[in-house]
Amino acid sequence: MQPVMSVAEVEAFLVREFPQIYLDGPLYRVESLAPGVAAMRFTASERHLRPGGTVSGPAMMALADLAAYVVILGHIGPVALAVTTNLNINFLRKPAPGDLIATCRLLKLGKRLAVVDCAIAGEGEAALVAHATATYSVPPER
Amino acid sequence: MQPVMSVAEVEAFLVREFPQIYLDGPLYRVESLAPGVAAMRFTASERHLRPGGTVSGPAMMALADLAAYVVILGHIGPVALAVTTNLNINFLRKPAPGDLIATCRLLKLGKRLAVVDCAIAGEGEAALVAHATATYSVPPER
Amino acid sequence: MQPVMSVAEVEAFLVREFPQIYLDGPLYRVESLAPGVAAMRFTASERHLRPGGTVSGPAMMALADLAAYVVILGHIGPVALAVTTNLNINFLRKPAPGDLIATCRLLKLGKRLAVVDCAIAGEGEAALVAHATATYSVPPER
Amino acid sequence: MQPVMSVAEVEAFLVREFPQIYLDGPLYRVESLAPGVAAMRFTASERHLRPGGTVSGPAMMALADLAAYVVILGHIGPVALAVTTNLNINFLRKPAPGDLIATCRLLKLGKRLAVVDCAIAGEGEAALVAHATATYSVPPER
Numbered sequence: 250m251q252p253v254m255s256v257a258e259v260e261a262f263l264v265r266e267f268p269q270i271y272l273d274g275p276l277y278r279v280e281s282l283a284p285g286v287a288a289m290r291f292t293a294s295e296r297h298l299r300p301g302g303t304v305s306g307p308a309m310m311a312l313a314d315l316a317a318y319v320v321i322l323g324h325i326g327p328v329a330l331a332v333t334t335n336l337n338i339n340f341l342r343k344p345a346p347g348d349l350i351a352t353c354r355l356l357k358l359g360k361r362l363a364v365v366d367c368a369i370a371g372e373g374e375a376a377l378v379a380h381a382t383a384t385y386s387v388p389p390e391r
Numbered sequence: 392m393q394p395v396m397s398v399a400e401v402e403a404f405l406v407r408e409f410p411q412i413y414l415d416g417p418l419y420r421v422e423s424l425a426p427g428v429a430a431m432r433f434t435a436s437e438r439h440l441r442p443g444g445t446v447s448g449p450a451m452m453a454l455a456d457l458a459a460y461v462v463i464l465g466h467i468g469p470v471a472l473a474v475t476t477n478l479n480i481n482f483l484r485k486p487a488p489g490d491l492i493a494t495c496r497l498l499k500l501g502k503r504l505a506v507v508d509c510a511i512a513g514e515g516e517a518a519l520v521a522h523a524t525a526t527y528s529v530p531p532e533r
Numbered sequence: 534m535q536p537v538m539s540v541a542e543v544e545a546f547l548v549r550e551f552p553q554i555y556l557d558g559p560l561y562r563v564e565s566l567a568p569g570v571a572a573m574r575f576t577a578s579e580r581h582l583r584p585g586g587t588v589s590g591p592a593m594m595a596l597a598d599l600a601a602y603v604v605i606l607g608h609i610g611p612v613a614l615a616v617t618t619n620l621n622i623n624f625l626r627k628p629a630p631g632d633l634i635a636t637c638r639l640l641k642l643g644k645r646l647a648v649v650d651c652a653i654a655g656e657g658e659a660a661l662v663a664h665a666t667a668t669y670s671v672p673p674e675r
Numbered sequence: 676m677q678p679v680m681s682v683a684e685v686e687a688f689l690v691r692e693f694p695q696i697y698l699d700g701p702l703y704r705v706e707s708l709a710p711g712v713a714a715m716r717f718t719a720s721e722r723h724l725r726p727g728g729t730v731s732g733p734a735m736m737a738l739a740d741l742a743a744y745v746v747i748l749g750h751i752g753p754v755a756l757a758v759t760t761n762l763n764i765n766f767l768r769k770p771a772p773g774d775l776i777a778t779c780r781l782l783k784l785g786k787r788l789a790v791v792d793c794a795i796a797g798e799g800e801a802a803l804v805a806h807a808t809a810t811y812s813v814p815p816e817r
Contacts, residue, residue, distance in 0.1 A: 296411045296414050310449060311452070332448075333448045334481065334668070336448070339790050356765065357765075386645065508650075526810075553722045553724060554722075621761070622763075
């Protein structure tokens with residue numbers, strides 16, 4: 250399961266197709282893309298914070314959804330249209346201030362569905378702050 | 392299971408405690424609060440839209456999470472601190488342009504956990520665009 | 534969304550295709566099938582019980598999965614092969630002794646995926662003991 | 676995060692407390708228990724099979740639930756009562772005939788909730804047949 254896009258190609262695609270997610274600046278950056286796995290860095294802006302400086306739940310859900318999309322996109326290429334059909338997330342600990350890294354692995358890349366496991370942790374931290382599983386519907390004729 | 396707060400009290404609490412969610416204006420409004428159920432209206436702004444004018448998945452996840460919080464808050468009162476522990480969402484159809492209404496029902500309001508069912512549909516539409524289930528941890532000593 | 538099979542046809546199909554689920558007797562019975570909804574009754578046998586006479590979690594998961602299959606089958610007909618792709622369940626209360634009724638509603642019956650909401654309660658009880666959401670992959674060429 | 680029970684102690688506890696799961700013989704065996712992780716082997720009997728000799732979905736759900744319990748039990752000890760509050764499972768591929776191994780990792784072992792990631796694969800296979808996440812409520816006064 251080899252990626253078919255580079256990190257730069259994925260980022261260029263995101264900027265072009267989803268300009269709305271960059272309205273507050275380049276908060277989402279693809280850190281790496283390797284066989285079956287992608288990592289995305291998220292720098293929260295004020296709207297993503299909650300009292301105490303912790304990143305909000307919805308910001309982590311958005312991060313999981315986007316990072317899951319990135320690992321799928323990187324393996325099926327930019328022509329494909331993938332849409333989320335299911336996302337399940339467990340919130341485990343309050344994030345400390347600082348960037349979050351979402352590491353997503355392809356559990357399955359099928360003809361119709363892709364399933365991704367997504368672990369979110371503070372940079373350099375072993376303990377996860379959240380864990381998600383996402384399913385995307387992928388186009389069969391690719 | 393009677394609400395212990397009014398719609399106005401819930402909205403005032405949200406504005407005070409979570410000012411970040413109103414950075415783009417009053418996009419989230421509590422429509423109603425009744426025994427075991429609450430409804431919230433969401434008016435998407437540009438950042439919540441995707442190509443074709445459809446509301447993004449993360450915007451619907453944020454809506455489900457907030458509306459679930461509202462029905463819990465309305466039944467346990469403003470002193471309590473509740474945090475999401477799990478959210479599971481199925482995306483069913485692309486939303487048409489227009490406001491979305493999230494209708495959340497308490498499936499359980501226990502001593503430690505509250506579980507909420509959340510149906511999201513376009514205003515006046517019967518077909519759901521998304522369906523979520525959320526679990527919140529609630530403080531035992533309330 | 535009209536059913537295309539009768540209760541008797543669905544039960545005959547289950548007995549023929551899934552004889553294993555009846556090894557302990559007719560524990561699963563279709564109670565009703567109506568537009569978009571089906572109800573299934575479950576009578577636990579010894580293997581499904583836990584200390585105190587309560588029905589086990591896995592028995593409720595199996596019930597939710599089967600009842601979700603029934604509502605889909607009843608609406609797409611016996612030629613179709615549907616397989617579960619995702620099941621999410623929240624356990625809400627310990628069931629009291631007695632039969633359980635699983636009531637499943639079609640949230641979506643699409644070309645590729647069907648999504649079902651499933652509420653499980655003791656017979657005649659309003660409070661749910663469990664709530665599940667299940668997604669089935671359905672054959673596109675039906 | 677060190678286990679506080681041995682494999683033999685966990686198995687003896689299961690046999691004593693949950694005799695119902697062994698009605699068809701010793702189908703569930705704890706393979707290993709290490710810091711934060713446990714593995715369980717499952718040998719399907721006829722009732723767990725579906726056409727083609729594949730293990731049924733409910734049998735995999737039961738396996739995930741039990742293996743998740745084992746990793747928690749092994750780390751909190753036999754005095755504690757833990758109950759499942761949520762289980763989410765994605766079915767990825769049809770299992771080939773043969774034993775299944777469920778490998779469960781503790782994502783969180785908190786004062787009130789434990790969250791477990793559970794990967795199920797055929798023995799010696801890298802590709803998962805199912806992936807689950809389970810939450811257990813654990814007693815606070817332990």
